Structures are given as C-alpha cells and as structure tokens.
Amino acid sequence: MFELNANLKQTFEETAKAMRLRLQQKPSVDALRFMVVDRGIGSFRMCQKLDCRGLSSIAQKGRIVGVDGSTNNAGGPFPYSFTLQQALAKVCSSKEEDVVITDAISPLTMKDAITEEEYRDFIKRNLAELEVKAALEALDKFNPRVVLLDGSLVRYKIESAPMWETLKNRALAQDAVLVGVVEGISTNIISSCLEDALELGGFPASDWEILFGLLQVGEILEIVPGLFKEGFRTFFMRSSLDPKPIGIDLLEEQQEYLAEVSNLIFTLTPQDGRGIPLWLDIIDKNVRITDAVMEGLLNTYLGEDYAEFLKPKRERRQM
Amino acid sequence: MQMQVVGLTTPQEVYVASKDRKFRINELLVLEDPYQGNLIGEVVESNSYNRFIPLSIGSSIHDADVLESLKHLGYSISEDEINIAKVKLITEASFPVVTGSSVRLPAFDEVRGHLLKGVREDGLLLGEIKNTEETAATMEDDLKGLCEMFSGGKLYKTKNVPFFLDLRSFQQYPHIGVFGGSGSGKSFGLRVIMEEIMKHGFPALMLDPHYEMEFSESQESSEEKRDFKDNFRKFQIGEHIGVEFLNLSRGDLLALLSAVSPLTEAMSSAIESLHLRGDTYLSFSNRLELLSEALEMGRLRIEQALKQDMEPMEREKYIKMRQLLEEYQNIPLPSVQGIAWRLRRLHNSGLFSHDIKPVKEAMMQGKLAVIQGPIWLLQVFSTYLLSNIYRKRRDYKDGELKGEASGDYFPPFIIATDEAHNFAPKGRDAATKGIITEIAQEGRKYGVFLILATQRPTLLDETVTAQLNTKIIFRTVRASDIGTISEETDIKAEEARRLPYLPSGDAFVSSPLFGRTVAIRVRFPHTRSPHTQNPLDEIQLHRESSEDKLFEAIKPHLPIYAANFARAVEEINRHAGANYEVRTLKAALDTLVEKGKLTRKASPLGDIYQATDI
Numbered sequence: 001m002f003e004l005n006a007n008l009k010q011t012f013e014e015t016a017k018a019m020r021l022r023l024q025q026k027p028s029v030d031a032l033r034f035m036v037v038d039r040g041i042g043s044f045r046m047c048q049k050l051d052c053r054g055l056s057s058i059a060q061k062g063r064i065v066g067v068d069g070s071t072n073n074a075g076g077p078f079p080y081s082f083t084l085q086q087a088l089a090k091v092c093s094s095k096e097e098d099v100v101i102t103d104a105i106s107p108l109t110m111k112d113a114i115t116e117e118e119y120r121d122f123i124k125r126n127l128a129e130l131e132v133k134a135a136l137e138a139l140d141k142f143n144p145r146v147v148l149l150d151g152s153l154v155r156y157k158i159e160s161a162p163m164w165e166t167l168k169n170r171a172l173a174q175d176a177v178l179v180g181v182v183e184g185i186s187t188n189i190i191s192s193c194l195e196d197a198l199e200l201g202g203f204p205a206s207d208w209e210i211l212f213g214l215l216q217v218g219e220i221l222e223i224v225p226g227l228f229k230e231g232f233r234t235f236f237m238r239s240s241l242d243p244k245p246i247g248i249d250l251l252e253e254q255q256e257y258l259a260e261v262s263n264l265i266f267t268l269t270p271q272d273g274r275g276i277p278l279w280l281d282i283i284d285k286n287v288r289i290t291d292a293v294m295e296g297l298l299n300t301y302l303g304e305d306y307a308e309f310l311k312p313k314r315e316r317r318q319m
Numbered sequence: 320m321q322m323q324v325v326g327l328t329t330p331q332e333v334y335v336a337s338k339d340r341k342f343r344i345n346e347l348l349v350l351e352d353p354y355q356g357n358l359i360g361e362v363v364e365s366n367s368y369n370r371f372i373p374l375s376i377g378s379s380i381h382d383a384d385v386l387e388s389l390k391h392l393g394y395s396i397s398e399d400e401i402n403i404a405k406v407k408l409i410t411e412a413s414f415p416v417v418t419g420s421s422v423r424l425p426a427f428d429e430v431r432g433h434l435l436k437g438v439r440e441d442g443l444l445l446g447e448i449k450n451t452e453e454t455a456a457t458m459e460d461d462l463k464g465l466c467e468m469f470s471g472g473k474l475y476k477t478k479n480v481p482f483f484l485d486l487r488s489f490q491q492y493p494h495i496g497v498f499g500g501s502g503s504g505k506s507f508g509l510r511v512i513m514e515e516i517m518k519h520g521f522p523a524l525m526l527d528p529h530y531e532m533e534f535s536e537s538q539e540s541s542e543e544k545r546d547f548k549d550n551f552r553k554f555q556i557g558e559h560i561g562v563e564f565l566n567l568s569r570g571d572l573l574a575l576l577s578a579v580s581p582l583t584e585a586m587s588s589a590i591e592s593l594h595l596r597g598d599t600y601l602s603f604s605n606r607l608e609l610l611s612e613a614l615e616m617g618r619l620r621i622e623q624a625l626k627q628d629m630e631p632m633e634r635e636k637y638i639k640m641r642q643l644l645e646e647y648q649n650i651p652l653p654s655v656q657g658i659a660w661r662l663r664r665l666h667n668s669g670l671f672s673h674d675i676k677p678v679k680e681a682m683m684q685g686k687l688a689v690i691q692g693p694i695w696l697l698q699v700f701s702t703y704l705l706s707n708i709y710r711k712r713r714d715y716k717d718g719e720l721k722g723e724a725s726g727d728y729f730p731p732f733i734i735a736t737d738e739a740h741n742f743a744p745k746g747r748d749a750a751t752k753g754i755i756t757e758i759a760q761e762g763r764k765y766g767v768f769l770i771l772a773t774q775r776p777t778l779l780d781e782t783v784t785a786q787l788n789t790k791i792i793f794r795t796v797r798a799s800d801i802g803t804i805s806e807e808t809d810i811k812a813e814e815a816r817r818l819p820y821l822p823s824g825d826a827f828v829s830s831p832l833f834g835r836t837v838a839i840r841v842r843f844p845h846t847r848s849p850h851t852q853n854p855l856d857e858i859q860l861h862r863e864s865s866e867d868k869l870f871e872a873i874k875p876h877l878p879i880y881a882a883n884f885a886r887a888v889e890e891i892n893r894h895a896g897a898n899y900e901v902r903t904l905k906a907a908l909d910t911l912v913e914k915g916k917l918t919r920k921a922s923p924l925g926d927i928y929q930a931t932d933i
C-alpha cells in the first residue's frame with residue numbers, strides 16, 4: 001500500500017474543503033439563470049426531439065455529414081517520431097463511401113529542420129487542415145444539409161485559416177450548415193460577464209463551472225450575438241442526462257438555422273450518453289487510429305529491429 | 320465477398336472476419352498464408368456484431384430512438400455489421416497464421432480428404448455434410464445429388480457434399496453409437512444405416528423392440544422408389560424363431576426364466592439341481608410337474624398309493640415321484656411351482672417351438688435379420704441368439720487362424736439395436752450385457768460389429784461406451800447425457816452447446832477416421848416404418864407440438880428485443896427451467912415468426928419480437 005504521509009494527507013483534506021467551499025459560494029441555479037437573462041448574456045429555450053416528419057424535412061434539404069480527425073504518434077523520442085493522422089467525413093447513409101484523408105509525418109522527412117515545439121504545433125494545424133479538407137470533399141460529394149464537425153469552428157479558423165475560408169464560402173454558397181460540436185467547454189463568455197457578481201474564493205469562475213447543472217435536459221442557452229468570437233454564434237445545450245452541457249457553434253451567416261440545428265442535435269443524442277450526437281460518436285470510433293495499427297505499420301515498414309530500437313524503455317519493462 | 324484473418328492468431332486457431340458473409344458452423348475455409356501456403360480450417364464459432372451497438376450503454380430504449388432517427392436520415396446501423404468466425408485449423412500449421420491472410424471457400428479437391436474417406440463404393444451413404452453447398456458445386460458430377468433430403472416440409476436432392484461412412488474402416492473402428500433424445504432422428508438414422516448395409520449385402524442382425532424396422536414399403540413421396548423386400552427378413556420371437564431347449568446352457572435357462580419374472584434364490588438353486596444335461600423341454604417340464612405333484616402329496620401318501628393295484632404306467636409314475644422326492648427333498652414346493660409357471664409362460668410364447676436356423680440362413684445370404692419381440696423376451700432371446708452366432712463366427716475364424724479349415728463358414732456381421740441401454744445397462748445386470756460387452760471388446764477380431772442406439776448414453780455400460788469408436792449424435796437435451804457425450808467423444812464445447820437445438824435428422828458424427836466432428840444431416844430413408852402412414856403429416860404434427868411448447872415458454876416474456884436477448888434468455892430459462900442460449904433463442908424465435916406465431920419488427924437496435932395479434 002501507498003503510505004500517505006501526514007503532510008500529503010493534510011493537503012488533500014484542505015483541497016477538498018476548499019472545493020466544497022467554492023461550490024457553496026456558487027449562487028443557486030435560479031440566481032444564475034436570473035443573472036444570465038438580466039444582464040443580457042443570453043436566453044434560455046427548450047429544444048424539441050424531431051419526429052419523422054421533422055427529420056424528413058431536414059433530409060429533404062440534404063444529408064447529414066459528420067467530420068472528425070485522429071492523430072497517433074509512435075516511434076521514439078523526437079526526432080524519431082512518426083505521426084499518423086486521419087480525417088473522416090461520413091455521410092449519414094448506408095450506401096455512400098466515406099471520405100477518408102490520411103497523412104503520415106515525421107520530423108526526419110521534413111524539408112527544413114524543425115524543433116520539437118514546432119513539430120507539435122505543425123501536427124495540430126495539419127490535423128485541422130485534414131479535417132477541413134475532408135469536410136470540403138464531403139460538401140462536393142454528398143451535398144449535405146448539415147455538417148457536424150467535432151470541435152469548435154473557431155479552432156479551424158485559427159489553425160487552418162486559408163482552407164477554412166474556402167470551406168466557409170463553399171458552405172454558404174451551397175446552403176450547407178456548418179456546426180461545431182464541443183464536448184469540453186473551455187470558454188469564458190458567461191463567466192467574464194459575471195465577473196463582478198461571482199467571487200468564488202479568489203479564482204474567477206469558468207463557463208463549464210457555471211453551466212454545470214444549470215440547464216434542464218433539452219434546454220439551450222443561446223448567447224447573444226457579439227459576445228462570442230467574431231463571425232460565429234454559439235449556444236450551450238444540455239443534450240443528455242449528463243449535467244455538463246455541450247457547446248455548439250454556427251457561422252454568423254447561418255444563425256437563422258439555430259433552432260433547426262439544436263433540435264437535430266438533441267434528437268441525435270442518446271439520453272444516457274455523454275451528450276455527443278451518436279453520429280459523431282460513430283465517426284470517432286471509425287476514425288481512431290489504434291496503437292495496434294501504429295505498431296503494425298511500424299513493424300511492417302520500419303522493420304522490427306528499428307521498431308525495437310525506438311520502443312521506449314518503459315514499455316519493455318512490462319514484458 | 321472478402322474474408323480475412325484478423326486479430327491474434329495461433330498455429331491452431333484464428334479469427335476470420337467478413338463484412339458481407341455470415342459464417343456457418345462447421346464449414347471449411349482455406350486460409351492463404353503467404354509463408355505456409357494454403358491451410359484448411361473449420362469454423363467452430365460464428366458471431367455477427369455491430370461495431371456501434373456497444374456504445375448504447377444503459378437504457379437501450381432511448382438509444383433506439385436515436386438510431387431510429389438516424390434511419391430516417393438514411394443510415395441503417397445494421398449495415399455496419401461484422402461477421403467473425405473462430406476457425407480451428409485442421410491442417411496443423413507450424414507457426415501462427417499471418418494476420419491479414421486472405422480467406423476463401425475451398426474447391427472440393429482441396430478438401431476432398433477431409434470430407435470423403437475411403438472409396439465411394441465401400442461407403443454407407445448416410446446423408447449430407449452440412450453447409451458445404453459452395454464446395455459441393457465444384458465436386459465431380461457423380462458425387463452430386465446422391466441422396467434425397469427432407470427438410471422444411473420439402474423433399475429435394477442434396478446440394479451438399481455427401482457423407483459416407485466407410486464400411487471398410489469398420490475393421491479398424493468397428494463399433495458405432497447412435498445417441499439422441501426422443502424424436503431426434505435415431506430411428507430414421509438407424510433405418511438409413513440398415514438400408515445402406517443392405518445395399519452392400521453385408522449380413523446384419525437387428526433387434527427391434529419397437530416393431531418399426533420394416534423395409535418393404537418405399538416412401539410414397541420419394542422420387543426414387545426403392546424397397547428392400549428381398550434384402551431383409553423379419554422374425555418374431557415365438558412366431559418364427561425360438562430357442563432349442565436342448566441347446567440351452569444352465570445360464571441361458573436361468574436368464575430366460577428370470578426374464579419372465581425375477582427368480583428367488585431358492586428357485587435359482589432349485590434349477591441348478593433340477594436341470595440336467597441333455598434335458599429337452601419335455602423332460603425338464605415333466606420333472607417339474609412330477610416333483611411338484613409329489614411334494615404336494617407327500618411321501619406317506621405316495622407309499623400308500625404304491626401299495627394299491629394300478630396300471631403299470633400309473634405305477635411307474637408313482638415310483639418316479641418317490642424317486643424325485645428322495646432326490647430333491649430339500650426343494651420347497653413354492654419354488655418348484657414358481658419355476659414351472661415361468662417355464663409354461665415361455666412355452667406358451669412359442670419360444671421353444673422354433674429355433675434360430677432361419678436367422679442364420681438369412682445372415683448367410685447376406686441379408687438383414689430383424690428380430691422383433693417385447694423387450695423382456697428380446698433380451699433373453701438375444702442373449703441366446705447373439706452368443707450362438709458369435710460363437711459360430713468365432714469358431715470359424717479361430718479355426719481358420721489355426722489352419723484348420725474344418726469349421727462351418729459363418730460370415731462377419733453387424734448387430735444393431737435401439738434402446739441399447741436396456742441390453743447393456745450401466746451399474747446393473749442384464750442377460751445380454753455379458754455377450755455385448757464381449758463383442759464390444761473382441762468383436763473386431765472376428766468382424767462382428769455393433770451399432771448401438773440409445774436415448775440415454777449415460778445409462779449405457781461404460782465398458783461398452785468406451786468401445787464405440789464412431790458416434791452419431793442427434794439432438795440431446797438432458798444435461799447428464801450431454802456430459803457423457805462430451806466426455807466420450809471429441810465433440811467441441813461449442814458443438815455440445817448446440818446439441819439441445821439440433822433439428823430432427825441433424826447429427827454430429829465423431830469419428831477417429833475424420834479426426835474431427837462432422838456435422839451432417841441424415842438423408843431421407845428410402846423405406847418407411849409401418850407406424851408412419853404419412854411421414855409428411857407426422858413431421859408437421861411433431862414440429863407443431865414442439866413449437867407450441869416453445870411458444871408457451873416465451874409468451875410471458877414478450878416483447879423481446881434483440882438487444883436484450885441475454886436478459887430474455889435468462890428469464891425464460893429461469894421460469895421455464897429451459898436451457899436456451901442467445902443464439903439458439905434467436906433461431907427459435909425466427910421459426911415462430913415463420914409460423915406466424917410471432918411478428919418481427921425491425922428496429923435500428925435490432926429486431927423486436929412480438930406476439931402476433933389475432
């Protein structure tokens with residue numbers, strides 16, 4: 001057994017106490033909701049699960065596409081690393097082929113020498129770019145009505161600006177609604193508006209903290225225009241029994257579809273799940289590059305001797 | 320159609336996946352290993368699963384809504400099904416099969432050796448090997464459509480690879496067990512085996528306690544009319560055949576009498592002293608009658624009677640009585656009376672008025688001799704009959720070995736019986752047990768082979784069971800019997816689990832010749848038993864009654880969701896004391912759907928089974 005020394009134990013206890021205190025200081029749900037409305041941060045609204053008719057009317061306008069990406073690293077310490085990336089756009093249909101774009105990268109094969117930091121940044125941007133490419137191709141191929149992207153739309157704008165512009169323009173032209181679905185909310189829109197009213201033990205509150213338990217199942221909090229990043233609209237939704245809501249981004253130009261999109265997402269989300277539309281979950285499972293695949297690829301193309309050479313000591317220890 | 324080796328492999332076992340082909344148990348596959356060449360494997364487990372259903376944690380009903388919505392948007396989750404087969408290699412590989420190796424169905428020539436043993440002319444054509452249609456398509460033409468099958472209410476020529484049991488291999492693996500519960504197809508199976516034996520003109524003897532083994536009427540529905548009028552002879556004990564009292568050993572006699580009704584110890588010892596060498600029925604029964612009269616009269620009255628005047632015949636009788644009384648004074652009257660009563664009963668059955676010559680004659684002519692009688696009489700009679708003909712064969716063979724060409728020729732032969740556990744029961748004695756055990760252990764040397772069928776393999780003597788090299792196993796429900804079968808055969812756990820659900824006529828053949836279990840369906844017999852006037856009607860009746868039972872068990876648990884099979888199975892088993900499993904429950908439900916008793920509603924979470932509203 002791990003012996004807790006007295007010091008450590010004390011720290012744990014104090015932390016727990018502080019957390020409890022902080023939560024106690026958090027205003028009640030009613031109070032928070034009042035503040036949100038009172039200060040003009042946003043408005044609450046209930047979504048509806050779509051019935052067959054509702055779904056058919058969306059389906060008539062076009063298909064539903066989901067986009068997600070995945071990265072896996074293998075190999076040894078920098079620069080012996082080998083990165084495999086994959087983006088998948090999957091249309092909600094049983095007949096069509098998916099759009100899959102893969103890319104393999106290694107610092108050793110790059111034109112210019114690169115630092116570890118730069119490499120990390122590069123693969124981050126590269127993945128965003130692959131995802132945008134996949135979405136673009138899906139626009140061409142499937143003529144969708146709604147494109148669900150896994151993660152905030154803002155991220156694409158930041159990490160893959162030129163491609164993002166192309167995607168956005170194409171989507172607007174085709175009247176395809178781009179939707180970013182964010183599982184872990186990391187914004188501070190509400191909290192920064194309530195800064196003065198919330199004094200939670202010296203630390204500013206963050207959005208997820210305020211939103212926890214604030215919404216009823218199927219309820220959304222629509223943030224007023226202008227508070228979120230320029231060019232986008234955002235809203236939060238408790239899409240399942242899970243008290244942590246998800247965030248949903250739209251293009252400002254497409255904000256008129258907010259109700260349609262929120263109803264659709266609520267409909268496609270399992271009540272007992274973690275709040276993500278099942279379609280995105282399915283895509284997540286499909287796009288994921290497993291360690292077994294990586295290892296297989298390395299062994300096949302690098303040779304087992306090199307693979308062995310690159311394997312971290314830690315892994316070998318277990319054998 | 321693409322199939323591939325996936326996952327972790329060993330030299331004995333691999334998994335094969337396919338997106339669009341459902342695997343069938345026991346089918347053979349070719350694994351194309353780039354290093355070891357083509358390997359042959361057999362599917363031992365087959366699963367289909369949806370890659371995404373495991374996502375649906377907790378209440379599946381809500382997820383069902385979501386899936387339903389996706390369906391409206393054009394995506395049916397069932398399309399994301401993957402089929403996985405566990406495949407056992409039957410050609411041993413020296414190292415693990417390469418993952419990713421492609422897999423295909425074999426052409427017949429690639430697996431001929433695994434499907435056909437021996438030459439066709441020497442084979443007993445029992446039926447078809449299940450799930451071999453594709454392979455069978457590449458067979459030479461004269462192996463195609465060799466027999467008629469009956470299933471699903473239809474009669475048709477087989478499209479599968481034929482299953483032959485090599486008669487020549489009996490020398491090596493002489494004895495066959497046929498196991499299966501009531502209605503599982505044993506009698507049909509035995510009938511087919513005997514028909515095949517008759518086709519080969521191999522002498523055989525069949526004990527028929529059910530009076531059902533008649534081979535003179537061909538099946539009405541069958542296309543190829545064929546009967547065996549000239550290939551078999553039917554004998555009823557007492558009517559056509561019997562025992563020669565003169566040739567009875569003391570043991571035979573004891574067995575016969577006790578078969579009528581068990582003998583007391585006093586009776587047995589009385590017989591020991593009363594039965595004399597050279598006794599005929601007449602001499603023996605006379606002795607009993609006189610002794611019993613003498614015991615009744617008593618010494619004094621006999622002496623008195625002898626003092627009076629009487630006919631010489633009469634006098635002789637009294638002298639004889641006095642003599643018997645002196646000789647057997649210790650035997651109590653009731654014993655003598657008991658023996659006499661039993662003997663009369665045997666006599667009245669006609670047993671002592673005939674002999675076994677006609678049976679031997681039929682066998683000498685290469686025919687099948689069917690012996691019918693009530694089971695008690697069949698037991699004692701066959702003790703006598705089997706010992707007799709086995710001795711004849713043994714004497715001839717031994718003589719031949721010693722170079723004495725003296726003995727009369729008697730051919731090798733096959734002995735078949737249903738209800739074998741009555742003839743060689745475990746843990747208790749039966750008249751026939753000795754001779755059957757002896758043949759089981761030594762029959763091979765003399766070309767005497769056993770085919771023993773029983774509903775209850777667990778009740779069959781272990782020594783005998785151990786000698787049954789080839790086992791044909793039909794549907795078996797009783798757990799203890801499944802246990803015995805698993806122990807006594809090379810049947811795999813997966814197959815043992817399927818035993819309770821085999822349709823009538825389907826069987827596993829476990830034979831050292833094949834080195835594995837082969838799943839077969841027994842062909843439709845050429846002839847029919849006198850009981851079954853119209854086999855079509857009977858089959859339908861039979862099926863309906865078992866379906867009714869199933870439906871009653873399932874009814875309280877409706878509706879059943881495919882996604883919830885596991886729980887449904889548990890509940891049904893608990894309430895009905897049944898032994899269903901998920902896969903078999905599904906098959907059973909589908910049958911009920913076919914019959915219109917249930918309706919199956921497709922839902923994205925899998926099917927929902929509901930009672931059909933009437």
Ligand SMILES: Nc1ncnc2c1ncn2[C@@H]1O[C@H](COP(=O)(O)OP(=O)(O)OP(=O)(O)O)[C@@H](O)[C@H]1O
Nearest residue numbers: 469500501502503504505506507823824841842858
């Ligand atoms: N090979 C077969 N082809 C078609 N139907 C069959 C086959 N075998 C059995 N059946 C069907 O199953 C029924 C029962 O079979 P069978 O009489 O052989 O059972 P059994 O095992 O001898 O039962 P029991 O132990 O009660 O005598 C048959 O009447 C027939 O309808």
Ligand SMILES: [Mg+2]
Nearest residue numbers: 505506507737
């Ligand atoms: Mg029977």
